[in-house]
Amino acid sequence: MSGSRDFTLRRSNRRNQIKEYGIQAVLIACSFVAIFTTIGIVASLAFEAFHFFKKIPLTEFIFGLEWSPQTALRSDQVGASGKFGVLPLLSGTLLISFIAMCVATPLGILSAVYLAEFAKPKTRNLIKPMLELLAGIPTVVYGFFAALVVAPIIRSMGSGAGFQISSESALAAGLVMGIMLVPFISSLSDDVLNAVPQALRDASYGMGATETETITKVVLPAATPGIIGSLLLAISRAIGETMIVVMAAGLAANLTANPFEAVTTMTVQIVTLLTGDQEFDSAKTLAAFAIALFLLVLTLGLNIVALRIVNKYKKKYA
Amino acid sequence: MPDYLLTTSPQMAKRHKRHSRFQWYGRVAIAISISFMVLMFTAIFARGLGAFQKTMIGVDVEFAQSVIDPQGTRVQVDLKQANYKPLILTGLQEVVPDATERKARNRLYKLVSGGAVFDLGERVAANPNMIGTTKRVWIAASSEVDLYIKGKIDENLDEAVRRLKDQDIAWVNQLKAEGRVKKKFNRVFFTSGDSRAPEMAGILSAALGSFFSLLVCFLIAFPLGILTAVYLEEYAKKNRLTNLIEVNINNLAAVPSIVFGLLGLAVFLNFFNLPRSTPLVGGMVLALMTLPTIIIASRSILRSIPQSTRDAAMGLGASKTQTTFHHIVPLAMPGMLTGTILGMARALGETAPLLMIGMVAFIVDVPKGVTDVATSLPVQIFLWADSPEKGFVELTSAAIMVLLMFLILMNLFAVYLRRRLERRW
Numbered sequence: 001m002s003g004s005r006d007f008t009l010r011r012s013n014r015r016n017q018i019k020e021y022g023i024q025a026v027l028i029a030c031s032f033v034a035i036f037t038t039i040g041i042v043a044s045l046a047f048e049a050f051h052f053f054k055k056i057p058l059t060e061f062i063f064g065l066e067w068s069p070q071t072a073l074r075s076d077q078v079g080a081s082g083k084f085g086v087l088p089l090l091s092g093t094l095l096i097s098f099i100a101m102c103v104a105t106p107l108g109i110l111s112a113v114y115l116a117e118f119a120k121p122k123t124r125n126l127i128k129p130m131l132e133l134l135a136g137i138p139t140v141v142y143g144f145f146a147a148l149v150v151a152p153i154i155r156s157m158g159s160g161a162g163f164q165i166s167s168e169s170a171l172a173a174g175l176v177m178g179i180m181l182v183p184f185i186s187s188l189s190d191d192v193l194n195a196v197p198q199a200l201r202d203a204s205y206g207m208g209a210t211e212t213e214t215i216t217k218v219v220l221p222a223a224t225p226g227i228i229g230s231l232l233l234a235i236s237r238a239i240g241e242t243m244i245v246v247m248a249a250g251l252a253a254n255l256t257a258n259p260f261e262a263v264t265t266m267t268v269q270i271v272t273l274l275t276g277d278q279e280f281d282s283a284k285t286l287a288a289f290a291i292a293l294f295l296l297v298l299t300l301g302l303n304i305v306a307l308r309i310v311n312k313y314k315k316k317y318a
Numbered sequence: 319m320p321d322y323l324l325t326t327s328p329q330m331a332k333r334h335k336r337h338s339r340f341q342w343y344g345r346v347a348i349a350i351s352i353s354f355m356v357l358m359f360t361a362i363f364a365r366g367l368g369a370f371q372k373t374m375i376g377v378d379v380e381f382a383q384s385v386i387d388p389q390g391t392r393v394q395v396d397l398k399q400a401n402y403k404p405l406i407l408t409g410l411q412e413v414v415p416d417a418t419e420r421k422a423r424n425r426l427y428k429l430v431s432g433g434a435v436f437d438l439g440e441r442v443a444a445n446p447n448m449i450g451t452t453k454r455v456w457i458a459a460s461s462e463v464d465l466y467i468k469g470k471i472d473e474n475l476d477e478a479v480r481r482l483k484d485q486d487i488a489w490v491n492q493l494k495a496e497g498r499v500k501k502k503f504n505r506v507f508f509t510s511g512d513s514r515a516p517e518m519a520g521i522l523s524a525a526l527g528s529f530f531s532l533l534v535c536f537l538i539a540f541p542l543g544i545l546t547a548v549y550l551e552e553y554a555k556k557n558r559l560t561n562l563i564e565v566n567i568n569n570l571a572a573v574p575s576i577v578f579g580l581l582g583l584a585v586f587l588n589f590f591n592l593p594r595s596t597p598l599v600g601g602m603v604l605a606l607m608t609l610p611t612i613i614i615a616s617r618s619i620l621r622s623i624p625q626s627t628r629d630a631a632m633g634l635g636a637s638k639t640q641t642t643f644h645h646i647v648p649l650a651m652p653g654m655l656t657g658t659i660l661g662m663a664r665a666l667g668e669t670a671p672l673l674m675i676g677m678v679a680f681i682v683d684v685p686k687g688v689t690d691v692a693t694s695l696p697v698q699i700f701l702w703a704d705s706p707e708k709g710f711v712e713l714t715s716a717a718i719m720v721l722l723m724f725l726i727l728m729n730l731f732a733v734y735l736r737r738r739l740e741r742r743w
Contacts, residue, residue: 016637023639027549030542034566034613037606041577044584107347114344127348134355136725138667140696141718144703145358148365148711182351212337233572240574242670243696247703267576267670274583275673292580296573303572 045296048289055283056084061290063087067253067264069273069284084287086294088253092263096174096245097238099259103178104234108185109227115186116193117215128187135183143247146176151248158260168250168262177244181234188233192226192310193219195317226313232306236299242267266291366715369507372517373464374456375430376498377409381442381449392446398439403427406434406457413496414489425486429493431458433518456500461516461709463490467499470708507716511682512698516709519702521717523684527597527677527692528666528724534601534688535608535665536658542605543612543661544647544654550613551620552642571610578607579674587675595676598688603671608661615657619650652739656732663728667721669696695721 053061064085111131115124151172158165165171196219204214220227250262251272273288326334379402383390386400407427411417417426431437434457441455442448462482465471467490477484493499511523546567554560582603586592592599623646631641672678677693678701685692693701695717702714 020637020639023643024549024553027545027553030545031549031554031563033542033606034546034563034570034609037570037581037609038566040585041573041581044581044589045577048584107351110344110347111351114341114348118341118344127352130352130355131348134351136663136667136729137355137358138669138696138721138725140667140669140699140703141358141362141722144699144714144718145361147703149358149361179351179354210333210337212340213333215340236572237574240576242574242576243700246670247700267574270576270580271670271673274580275676275678289580289584292577296577299572299574300569303569307568 041296045289045293048286049293052283052286052290055286060084061086065255067269069269069287082283084283084290086266086291088255089264089266089269089291090294091255091257092170092249092253093239093265093267095170095257095259095263096177096249096265097235099171099174100177100181100238101231101235103175104181104185105231107178108182108230108234109189111182111186112189112193113215113220116190117211117219128190131183131186134179135187137180139180139241139243140247142176142180143244146172146244146248150176163260165260166250166262168248169260170249170263171259173245173248174259176248177238177241180241180244181238184234184237185230188230188310189223189227192223192230192313195226195314196222197317222317223313225309229306229310229313232302232309236302236306239302240267240295240299242271246271266295270295362715362718365712366717366719368468368470369712369716370504371468371501372504372506373459373467373499373501375410375459375463375493376454376456376500377406377430378412378452378454379405379409379438380452381405383450386442386449387446394443397443397446398436400439400442402435402438406430406438413493413498417489422485425483426489429460429463429486429489431460431517432515433513434458456502458506458517459499461707462486464517465709465712466490467494467501470712507713511684512680512693512701513682514680516705516707516713519710519713521695521698521720523681524693524695524698524717525720526685527600527681528694528696530597530685530688530690530692531600531604531672531677531694532662532666534598535604536662538602538605539608539612539661540658543609543658544616546609547613547616547620547654548642548647551617552646553638567610567613570606571614574670575607575668576670576674578603579671581606582671582675593689593691595679595691595693596689597677597685597692597694599675600672600677600692600694601688603675604665604668607668607671608658608665611661611664612654612658615660616650616654619653619657620646622653623649649741652735656736659728659732659735663725663732666725666728667696669694669700672697673700695724 061084064083065087066083066085067088069082069084115127119127147168151167151169154169154172154175155165155167200218200222201214204218205211209217245265245268249265249268251264251268252262253264253269254261256263270288270291273284273291382405385405386402387397407423410426410429411423414426417423437457438455459467462471463486466482466487471480471482473487482490490499506518507520509522510518510520513519546563550560550563554563582599586599586602587594592602627645627649628641631645632638636644672694678697679691679693680701681691681693683690699714699717699721702710702717
């Protein structure tokens, strides 16, 4: 800058050029952090998981029906080798996510439809931030509420109806997680619904359809891919959610589809395996990384599919 | 006008009815979500409000020279560590003379907090002139008594399952009848670290741990985030590398937070050997987690700045860098700061990754820097929620209230910044 005043243009130009390149290099370096993070995540998980699979064969991990990661202190101990079958964890995760989605899907989509199609701007401006507030509450708060209030209510309701419900039932965790997911689904679906061209609605009204008929028969079908995308994103969140299940779901690895029983999830097991004392060569610790790798593949897969659907949909009406 | 236009056909009425029903579905759906939130807040607030007050018991303590400082040296450490237990007990026995047996005396002493002796020690050390006098001092009651005074213990419950027995309750009522029980603001909750005893536990060390973590997180994530956004929006050409970076950022935003914790454990702790359980590592993990949020928010702000600004700067002979850093970045700064604050608010509530890097510990001392062992507010909530003592339920709820207050403050600050500084184009 200062060099340009004394007309020694050539030299200052070169200096400026170097400065430009230098700054660009810094900027590129910064944006590489994202790539390094991804590499770091995948490499660290894969590396530890690789060590794990040297001890426990991959097939046993994926197809094993039992999960009890206690490793023996002495080799001659009874039950010396722990069981590392991921299926009970997967089933528990899916059960809780399923319950959560059963709550979140209707609530989320109906809220989105109401906000996007029916609500007056004033109501919308009032309700949208409130739903967003729901998304901003830390999950540890949901977990505390689930364990302290929701689980006892469900248990006493169950015993009133003659059911035997475990105090750490999948139902309590799932219900609360469902409410947590409502704002994700509603805000994404809201965007999707707003992207449906007005012309489609007008055409429908022109044919004499009522507002509801227009929504259920024209707008929603047109928005279906986008809504499915938002649901997939919500599922991926549910699978990776940790604190609610750590606090409200159990540790017992039951292979069950009964929502009244205690189940455990992949994230819960990662937390239990890795908090407290740990040696880095035991199969127990390494198992956490194998689960995490599995979790990462699952959530990223869902996410990539979801984003692809949403983007395709956006292009359709752009 | 023909008749059929004035009367609604049954068919039409049915369709309209369906319409209003459908609208109600939407209203009910929203009402369910919002009433759940209201229920959650009321449940937590109702439990947590009590924690901001604690029960004190007034005891006439005779600060006997022979017990506290027999040699009369007035050495601070000795004053602090003197045996105050018999003094407190004697004071209590003045009100409750029937507790003479050893067992009964021990039970009686359990009415006051285990920290009361340290509290008295501090007071005497601060004011040695007290020695030799008899004064009524207000000392903290034990958590059980505290809960009883706040009406949170069911007296009708079977005595065997209660920790506070009938005898204890009778004593407490005796003390109360003499006006020796009062509730006062719970300062300890804000000025001390964790403790095994609920009446002595506080959130200061956890809050400072959170603060240091967020500080590290901000120092890393803010510059990295905005520079990445600037590169992608202003400099990068559309090519495979840029595309790769973008895909990476979008995917990172979807990675479950616990996986970031594992990254921190494997890379920062085990590979780089950074100190375990410290805000430094916690902040680094949180920074990587919030980075995608900041980048995505900053990019949309940069995109909203009109091209004419760039053209004008370029037209006056500014270089690319000058255009970007003298004109575009300052204009985008409020928006980028807003996005960063919102990202940090998310990071403040994050628990799972911090569990992985060992910030889940019993921390009594207040951390003084980023390399001191610490915990964080949400982790403290998690730890207290797990504690079996009943008194911690109250503390957990109160800590949640404090956490939510910080979150609301951060969000309000972001909104304020946006309103105040952001421009509309």
